[in-house]
Amino acid sequence: MPDAPAPEVAPEEPPSTAGAAVPTEDDLKAMEDMLDSDSDDEFTSSMPQKEEEEKEAPAPARFTDPDVMRAFYARLFPYRHLFQWLNHSPVPSDDFAHREFAFTLPNDIYVRYQSFPTADLFRKQCISMIPSRFEIGPVYSSNPRDRKTLRKASLFRPVSKELVFDIDLTDYDPIRTCCTGANICPKCWTWMTNAIRVLDAALRDDFGFRHVLWVYSGRRGVHAWVCDARARCLDDTRRKAIAGALELLRGGEKKLTLKRPLHPHLERSLRLLREPFSTDILLGQDPWADDTRAASLLDALPDAGLREALRKKWAAAPGRSSASKWADIDAVAKTGGSSTLDTGALLEAKLGIILEYTYPRLDAEVSKKLNHLLKSPFVVHPGTGRVCVPIDPRRVEEFDPFGVPTVTGLLNEIEAWDAECGQEEKEGEKRVQDWEKTSLKPYVEYFRGFIAGLLKDEKRPREEGEGMATDF
Amino acid sequence: MLRSEHSRIDPKRRTVLDPKKRQFAQPLYKDQEYNFRLNLYTVPPTAEITLEEFEEWAIARLKILSELETCAFRNRNGEETLAYMTPLLDKNLPLHANRTNSSELQAERKKDHYSHFILRLAFSSTEDLRRRFSRLETALFRLRWRTDNVVERQEFTNSLDFNWEMVDDKEKVEMADELRVMTELAGRKAEDGWFKVEWERVPELVEQRKVLIKRGVAYVPVREQMSLVVTEFTKRLDIALEQTARALPRLDEDDRLSPILAHLSQSFTAPDATYDTSSTPSSLHPTANNIDQLAGHFPLCMSNLHTTLRQTGHLKHFGRLQYTLFLKGMGLSLEDCIAFWRRSFRGMTDDKFNKEYKYNIRHAYGEVGGDANRRGRGYSPYSCQKLLTEALPSVGQTHGCPYRSFTADNLVALLQNTGVRDGEVLNGVREDLARQRYHVACNRIFEHTHKKEIKRVKDDGLWGPAELDTILHPNTYFKRSFMLKHLDAEKEAAKAEG
Structure with a gap:
């Protein structure tokens, strides 16, 4: 039951958490303006540049319609899976509670340092604020909402985050003949397919990572989230090392010089x-x-x-x-x-x-910094209305970016399902989740399988993994 | 990386807490066995040594370190440094290999061990000293690593608690193709061997695709071991120095050690490239009136001060001090120096000058001040090293080395103002700045502006290589420049004397 509060994950709300009180949108904005205006640029984010590019192609109004988005957040977003994915254990832990979320509100206000003790509180705020998208940042050493109350600024620092990669078709523009900019077609999507194959092989075979989540970014690119404990605790030097090892045309250089024999x-x-x-x-x-x-x-x-x-x-x-x-x-x-x-x-x-x-053209800067934010899986891309769904790297060639469910399509599917099978549902013992009624189902199920694998590894060598982390 | 077992206190070394037991207990010392020539200095020494040994050993090591610094400063490469340092090391701080079976082995290593820890105490107090100490100790370690016997070095690395595993023959065969590719990639015929570590340990090698990685394990050629051990050495030393600095105020001792330690750290900061003020060129007669003409021979740090002084009619304290000492080094007499400053400070009353400025000039010349100051005839002129290690000038201050304190663009503009327009030279300067080789940049400019004269003295065999050595002192710069530009006058003077 992704959007119903799970009974075992409802601890008492810490009094310090501002979000726990579910303030109104305006309240929050006012508060954030008051608190954040001066120091929100403390940590870098990929937001601003991206935002500008998105604006070039005006989105159809209906994706961003507040009612559509509210329905999406209320009925479709798999909060509980997201929670489990980031929390690494069924019991709420700091991995989730100290994780930064950054919301982009419909009026383009960018709210950083949001954090939530539980999936349910996260859901509540999403429904009340209806962000057009949100990004996931690192886990901090203390709760991001309390960062201004700490005695020493050094007590607030990023501790861990998935190792992320961002590949964008715009980086292929110099060699792309079919489309330019934000547009894509099946012809150029093959680059993404190949990029996933190459990088997935490198991350798994070379670096020994096992939990690599590939996510369609909603328009013209893909993101990778390497979720292994070992990857999450990498520092900036090592992130930079991986990015450097995987990057071929470094820093936008034009020509390749290869040394033979090839690495x-x-x-x-x-x-x-x-x-x-x-x-x-x-x-x-x-x-x-x-x-x-x-x-x-x-x-x-x-x-x-x-x-x-x-x-x-x-x-x-x-x-x-x-x-x-x-x-x-x-x-x-x-x-x-x-x-x-x-x-x-x-x-x-x-x-x-x-x-x-x-060869894949990485946006390497995204990977190099522990505190870089990246758009969350399963949010709706504000320009296309498509949901950022995970891609199964084993069946990457089957993935079709144009077949990805859109938010409006999904809501229609729920209605269609309810109209057809609504009667039967009441008889059944278990309520069918809204996402199960839609074409989002296979994606959520894949995500669930991915999380199960991750949690299995987390549970077993939790100590071992952390021992390794402090060892470096 | 390194297992933290060594942070656990050996039961024998644990502090006895019962005061009675403590008072009457025999001191328990664990005499250290030094199995290897190399030492990562993880365990501090505990046995007793005499005060003389304490000082003597520390000075011996200090000598080595400052010579090493000179080598780095003179831009000597690895081979030259080794050749230069070997006799010095043999004299001051010899360390023999196990296979020599020298009877002194343990004593030598003890001296090495103790002196390292004594200097740690002396050089942990400021960030600057710590950085220098750690840099030089690392250089020394690297030097010793290179000269160590291969077998013993391997034994030493094996004794370290690094989690690295050698690639055995079976695996070598399995991975033969890939390992061969890596060998060829590095441009080598064969590697001595490979070891496996988690790739996180060698991020630089991973980034440059210089190692093979399989399932999170990096296959590193043995020759890269040095960089790993050295990195580890530096890392540990830096941490230990910080800890020492924090513990220093609580140093439990009477007042026997502190003066020695203070003295040690002072002599470390004192400039080692001194300038002999007595040997001024015979045709040079600096007076308060001809500084402007002589300014053409000044290095950038001093000509910058001079132009600022001429433009604004004033200099801030450290600028005045640096400039006064330079003038003193040039051979300008105290009276002339006072007259020079008096005239340079336009729009200042005599009263104010006499009250606020004159004393400092006289102090710098050793006319006034404490006994030590007067006996030493004031401070000695600042060397490049001194200028390069001092704090950077803040807004409005103009002292220090411009190569260090200016941004590359501003510096190039400044150089162009002084008449250096050769694009190649300026690019060279930019490169030097990027590599923080400020004195190299300064020497580059010197060689450029005195190209003709240097060629002449070289061709005529007038000057030997010693007289054209790298310049490490502003006064040397001035003197050499002056002499090169007055070659004929010098010759005549020599003739007249002869």
Whole structure:
């Protein structure tokens, strides 16, 4: 029963928690304005930049309609699962109570440092404030709501958070031919599919993480939440190390320089990406169809003689497809278009090009900081109305971003279900949850399975895991 | 990382709390066995030593550390440092390897151990001292690590309670392909061996994709062990120094140790690159009137003070002190110096000058003040090291080293004002600043502005390499600059004398 208060998780409300009293929206805003106006920039958030981009595409009014959103928060949002996911144990603990939530209210006011002792109180505030979205931050050393009352500022510091990754299709714009900006189509979504495959393999096989939750970000990207205890307690240096190890085009550099032999991680990535390169990229994107783009391909190749031979060949046959052009490189090289050609360098350049066009482009800054906030799973994307649902990495190719349930669709599904089976329901012993009546069901069930796996690992070596944490 | 067993007090070493027992008990000391040449200095010494030993050993180590600092300061590379330090180490703080079977082994190691802890006491008081001490101790450790016998070094690392595990032959075979790739990636033919640690222990190597990671375990080549041990050494020392600093006020002792400790830390801060004021060029006759002409030979730190003084007619206290001492080092007499300052402070009454400023100038020259000050003829001119380690100037202050206190852009603008426009040189300066090699930047400018003259003295064989060594003192800068620009006059003077 996700949105009903679970009896065992209803402890007495700590008197200090402002949210426990469920203040009205205006009260809260006034209070937050009073308390926060000066220091909300203490910790970074990805919010501002994102917000601006969202505004470019005006959203249909009905997603953001307060009644729709209220119904969503009242009937559909899986609070209890979210609670269990973040709490790591059935009994409310500091892992949840000291966790920061940041709400974006419908009038674009951004409220940080919200925290909740239980899932039920969290639900109450969501229903009363109807945030258009909310983000999840780190667990702090003390309750985020009490941060101003602490004697020493140093007592309030972020302690742990899932290791997160953010991949966004806008970062592929230099090599994307089908769409630009916030728009996506099935053609460019394949990048996300491949990104999930590559990163999931690296996180699991290399770093040994077991609980990686992939979430559709609602429009044009995906988020990853690595939830292992070992990942949650990483400090900034180590987060930066992982991000650096997984990032290929560092800090927006243009060209790839690869050292051979390839690092095993890159070698494996290449294995995963070779096939998508010939299908999704060469055929799907056709990235070097026009001359300016073809020139960028030539630039990446070594040896002036080879470049010149190719340039002539392509100029003679305009409209040659990228796949043919790609094949031309080897053909021309073989026929001896140039006497000075270094085949090793050519191979390296080609591998570099494959990776440049297929390897996941991380927004690495998100991963590097312990206190970076990231949009929560299952919230509604304010621009598209789609719910940010988890993606099963084992069946990533089946995921279709255009088939993701939207908030209005879900509410209609509930109504349809109630109209059809409403009678039977009263006879049954157990009330059917609203999300079970909708197409959100498989996603919530996947999430539940994910949490079960996580909790099983948490329960067993809780001490061990923490011992490891202090060991570093 | 390291198991925390050593933080547990050995029952033998635990404080006896019963006062009666305490009063009459024989002191229980656990004599330490030094099995290895290298030491992470985790356990403090407990046995008794004489006061003389206390001071002697500390001074010996101090000597080593300050020489190490000089090496770093003179930009010596690893090999040069090693060559320079080896005789010094053999003389002051020898440490022999186990295989030498020297009878002095334990005594040497004891001295090393005790001196380290004595200096810890002396250098824990301020953040600045702690940082320096930890940097130099790390350098010393690294030096010893490199000179240690390979087998013994391995035994030492094995004795440390690090949770690392060597990759055995069976696993090596299983992972052969990947390990080979990593070896080739590092540009090597073969590795001596591999060990496994949690990847969190080697974040830098992970970030640069220099290690193989499998299921959260990093396969690190043995040659990287040094950086791991050294990192651990520094980390522990930093923590220990902080703790020492906190415990220092409660140091339970009579007044025998504190003067020694105070003296030690003082001599550590004293500049080691001193300038001999007696050897001024014969054609140099500084007076209150010709400072403006001589200012062309000043290093940036002093010319900056001079221009500020000319522009504003005033300098703040530390600026005055730094400048006065520099002028004194140049050979400017006290009378001229007072006259110089009097004229420079435009719009100030004689009365105010005499009351508020004159005394400080005389004090710097050792005319007034305590006995020590007068006997030492005042303070010695500040060296680059002194300028570089002092607190940064705040708003309105102009003392210190501009290479350190200015931002790169402002500094380059300042240099361009002084006539340095060569883009390559300025870029070099920027790089030096980024690597915090301020004195290198200053020397770069010197070499640039005296290119012609340096070439000449080199070609003519007038000056040996010792006379063209890295400049470490503003007065050296001035003197060398002056002499280079007055080569002919110098020659004639020499002739006249000869």
